[in-house]
Amino acid sequence: MNMRLSLGMGFILLVLPCSLLVAFTHYPAARAFLNSLWNNGSSRRPSRFVGLENYEALLEDDKLVQVLFNSGLYALGTIPLAIILAISMALLVNSKLPATGLMRLSFFLPTMLPMVAVANIWMFFYAPGIGLSSQILNAFGLPSINWLGDTDTALLSMMIVAVWKEAGLFMIFYLAALQAIPTNLKDAARLEGAGSVRVFFDVVLPLLRPTTIFVAVNALINAFRLVDHVVVMTSGGPNNASALLLYYIYEVTFGFRDFAYGATLTVLMVVLLGILAAFQFWVLDRKAHYQ
Amino acid sequence: MSGGLNRIAFGTVAFVLAAVWGLPFLYSVWTAFHPEKYSANFQWDAPLTLMNFVEAWQAAPFALYFLNTLILITVVLVANLILCTLVAYAFVRYRFRWAGLLFSLVMVQLLISPEILIVENYLTLSQLGLIDTIIGIALPYLTSAFGIFLLRQTFMTVPKSLDEAAQIEGAGAWRVLWTVYVPLARPVYLAYGLVSISFHWNNFLWPLIVTNSPEVRPVTVGLSVFATVDSGVEWSLVNAATLMTTAPLIIAFLIFQRQFVANFMRAGIK
Numbered sequence: 001m002n003m004r005l006s007l008g009m010g011f012i013l014l015v016l017p018c019s020l021l022v023a024f025t026h027y028p029a030a031r032a033f034l035n036s037l038w039n040n041g042s043s044r045r046p047s048r049f050v051g052l053e054n055y056e057a058l059l060e061d062d063k064l065v066q067v068l069f070n071s072g073l074y075a076l077g078t079i080p081l082a083i084i085l086a087i088s089m090a091l092l093v094n095s096k097l098p099a100t101g102l103m104r105l106s107f108f109l110p111t112m113l114p115m116v117a118v119a120n121i122w123m124f125f126y127a128p129g130i131g132l133s134s135q136i137l138n139a140f141g142l143p144s145i146n147w148l149g150d151t152d153t154a155l156l157s158m159m160i161v162a163v164w165k166e167a168g169l170f171m172i173f174y175l176a177a178l179q180a181i182p183t184n185l186k187d188a189a190r191l192e193g194a195g196s197v198r199v200f201f202d203v204v205l206p207l208l209r210p211t212t213i214f215v216a217v218n219a220l221i222n223a224f225r226l227v228d229h230v231v232v233m234t235s236g237g238p239n240n241a242s243a244l245l246l247y248y249i250y251e252v253t254f255g256f257r258d259f260a261y262g263a264t265l266t267v268l269m270v271v272l273l274g275i276l277a278a279f280q281f282w283v284l285d286r287k288a289h290y291q
Numbered sequence: 292m293s294g295g296l297n298r299i300a301f302g303t304v305a306f307v308l309a310a311v312w313g314l315p316f317l318y319s320v321w322t323a324f325h326p327e328k329y330s331a332n333f334q335w336d337a338p339l340t341l342m343n344f345v346e347a348w349q350a351a352p353f354a355l356y357f358l359n360t361l362i363l364i365t366v367v368l369v370a371n372l373i374l375c376t377l378v379a380y381a382f383v384r385y386r387f388r389w390a391g392l393l394f395s396l397v398m399v400q401l402l403i404s405p406e407i408l409i410v411e412n413y414l415t416l417s418q419l420g421l422i423d424t425i426i427g428i429a430l431p432y433l434t435s436a437f438g439i440f441l442l443r444q445t446f447m448t449v450p451k452s453l454d455e456a457a458q459i460e461g462a463g464a465w466r467v468l469w470t471v472y473v474p475l476a477r478p479v480y481l482a483y484g485l486v487s488i489s490f491h492w493n494n495f496l497w498p499l500i501v502t503n504s505p506e507v508r509p510v511t512v513g514l515s516v517f518a519t520v521d522s523g524v525e526w527s528l529v530n531a532a533t534l535m536t537t538a539p540l541i542i543a544f545l546i547f548q549r550q551f552v553a554n555f556m557r558a559g560i561k
Contacts, residue, residue, distance in 0.1 A: 005385035009464060013381035017374035017434050018397065024431035025400045028411030035411070092305040097298075103305060105548070106313040112544050113537050114493035116511045120518050120533040121319045124526050132318045164315070196297070225406040228495040232515050246407060246496075253410045254500055262410040269407050277402050 029270055035263035047260065054264040064265075066240050067248045070155055074244055075223040078162045083215060085163065086170035087208065091200075093171065094178045104171075111168040115228035122161045123148070123233050148234050154242040161229050166222065170215045177211040178204070217280055224273060245269055323530040343531035347517070350528065352505055353535065356513035359425060363498075363509055364491045366429045371487050372480065375438030380468055382439075383446040384454070400436035409500055416501060425507050428498045432491065441483050445476040481550075492540060510536045 005013075036054050041047030058064060089107045093100050110118060125131050126147040134144035147157040181204060189199045227247040230236055236243030236251060243251070249269065253262030321333075323344070329337040347353070381387075382394055405412060412431050413422075421427035449472055457467045473480075495511040502508050508516070514536045518529045 002386040003384060005381065005387040009385075010381070010387065013377045013385075014393070017378050018393070020374070020430075021397060021400060021434040021436070023415070024405055024412055025403060025408065026396070028408040028415065029403055031411045031414075032408070088304075088308070092301075092308065095301065095305070097302050097305055103309040105545075106309040109316060109541070109544075110312070112489065112540050114495065114511045114514075114540075116493075116495050116515050117533045117537045120514070120529055121315050123518075124319060124322065124530060125315045127526070130526060132314065164312070168312075221402065221404075225404060228511075231496065231499070232518070249407075249410060250496065250500070253413075259410060259414065266408065266410050270403055273402055273407070 029266075032263040032266040032270070035260060036267050038260055040258050040260040054260055057261065058264055058268065063240055063243075064248070067243045067245055070241070070243055071224070071245045073155065074159055074162070075220060077156075077159045078166070078223060079216060079219045081159075082163045082167045082170055082219060083212060085167040086215070087174050089167060089171040090174035090178055094175060107171050108168040110165045111172075113165070115165065115226060116232055118161060118165050119229040119232035122157075122164070122229075126157060148242075149238055151239050151241040154234055154238060158229055158233070158242050158244075161233070162223070162226070166219065170219070173211050173215055174208060177208050181207050213280075213283070220276060220280075221273070224269070245272075319530045319533060322527050323534050325527065327525065327527045343527045344535055347528045347532040347535060351513060351517045351532070353510070353513065353532070355505065356508055356510040356536070357539075359507055360492060360509040360511075362425050363428055364488050366426065367432050367491050368484060368487050370429070370433040371435050371438050372484070374434045375442050375483075376468070376473065378434070378439045379442035379446050380472060382443050383449075383472075384464075384467075397436050397439055401440070405431035406497065409497060412497075413500055422501060423503045423507055424501075427501050428507075428509065431497070435487070438483055438487070441479055442476060445479045446472050449475050489540065 037049060037051060038047045039050045039053065089103075093104045093107065097103075113121075126133055128134055128144045128146045128149075133147065137144055145153060147153050185203055185207075186199055189203050194202065224244075225246060227244050227250070230242055230244055230247045231250070234242045236247050245265070246269065249262055249265045252258050252265060322329075324339050324341070325337050326340055326342070378397070382390065408431075416422050416427045416430070419427075421430065453471050453475075454467055457471050462470065493511065494509075495515070498509050499512050499515070502512055505513070514532055517532050
């Protein structure tokens with residue numbers, strides 16, 4: 001409508017609501033940077049300005065290297081797998097097979113559950129001896145695996161849980177995209193003699209690209225900000241094998257009470273997310289030129 | 292074409308995937324409804340029981356946890372609906388300096404969400420004296436960039452002529468908002484409401500940090516405390532508690548499945 005905004009209206013419509021947003025998004029991000037330049041104070045010793053000392057500690061932190069490696073592996077392992085599974089699920093649910101309603105329920109249910117509940121369900125599933133995974137392995141004469149207690153499998157176990165929880169949500173987005181594809185495009189391809197595999201890869205998949213970009217962006221942000229399962233199932237262990245970046249921030253700040261180093265790690269997280277976002281915008285931009 | 296064979300192969304894949312996907316949850320359900328000694332021991336004629344639910348309910352103050360979650364999601368939802376509407380209305384209907392810049396600043400929250408700013412937000416809350424309160428859990432989430440974005444997109448599709456017609460009839464800014472914009476965005480409000488409720492019902496890390504006492508704990512935090520401490524890892528009780536705390540969401544989903552999926556789609560596609 002392009003009406004002029006009066007001062008009073010501007011105050012009610014913008015300043016009041018946005019000040020809440022600024023107070024818990026921009027202000028803490030800026031203050032994290034300021035606090036990262038001070039050391040951690042205690043009741044006896046007030047904190048003092050230390051410049052970049054915390055950042056030097058960051059560079060020498062072996063645990064951080066492992067945590068970043070874990071986070072990268074976690075993102076690279078879960079996002080493509082969840083997307084491939086989500087597309088498969090959407091194709092199955094969208095097909096003319098019987099019982100698609102039941103399938104959709106099975107795929108989507110984990111998405112509805114809180115991550116804490118999912119973590120409990122999987123903790124039981126993984127539990128050596130009593131859990132279903134052990135029982136299945138034993139039934140085939142294989143020894144049980146201590147999924148959460150072994151440094152080799154702890155991170156993998158977290159990744160399985162994340163894929164289980166997230167794929168169903170992404171399936172919904174793909175389902176919407178599949179249903180929006182005009183059938184005459186597929187019919188035309190079939191008329192030209194394309195088999196169903198060809199139709200999928202040459203017609204359907206390119207049309208799903210915008211959805212894939214949207215899902216990938218969401219999945220990436222989620223990979224960084226959802227660590228409830230790590231808190232509940234492993235506490236980052238054993239030997240930091242399953243610690244992710246946000247979990248490390250949580251542990252440093254609220255476990256070791258080192259708020260200064262927690263602030264420094266927060267700055268690292270914000271910068272990392274900023275770089276990833278810039279990269280994705282660049283990818284999106286290129287895609288936009290193609291269309 | 293080998294359509295029949297393809298169909299069988301396709302059907303098998305579908306069945307296996309759906310079964311594997313459902314297995315962890317079904318195993319949890321099985322254990323919750325059977326006595327402890329059957330929890331890892333399949334017998335089709337094992338006696339069903341509700342005792343696990345009764346015991347779990349009595350072992351921890353779940354009624355209180357539910358009440359806290361209910362208060363939390365209500366506060367957040369009401370604030371979200373009102374505040375996001377105001378901001379979206381300002382961006383769509385008015386022209387003002389720095390509008391583009393301000394909008395991108397708001398959108399920053401999509402990326403740098405309150406979940407990753409736990410350290411500084413905790414300090415802010417403790418300065419405000421709001422640690423261990425429900426309002427403290429809700430505070431960082433009262434304005435949501437996602438909600439503002441969604442409503443702005445919707446308000447932009449409202450025909451100008453409707454707005455102008457209302458003005459000619461003498462409606463002021465608030466009346467136009469209430470009688471023209473809000474009614475036309477009703478499906479989006481529903482979609483956003485569902486997303487907001489399920490997000491805050493499920494939220495865990497921030498409430499875990501902010502709360503210390505059972506009086507303010509939401510259900511997710513209560514469940515994790517129960518699963519680690521109170522039950523001594525008695526799996527049938529843990530599984531019963533897990534199902535119990537998620538039952539409202541699951542039942543709501545089963546009832547509203549069609550609308551739910553449709554709304555999730557709408558919220559996602561933009």
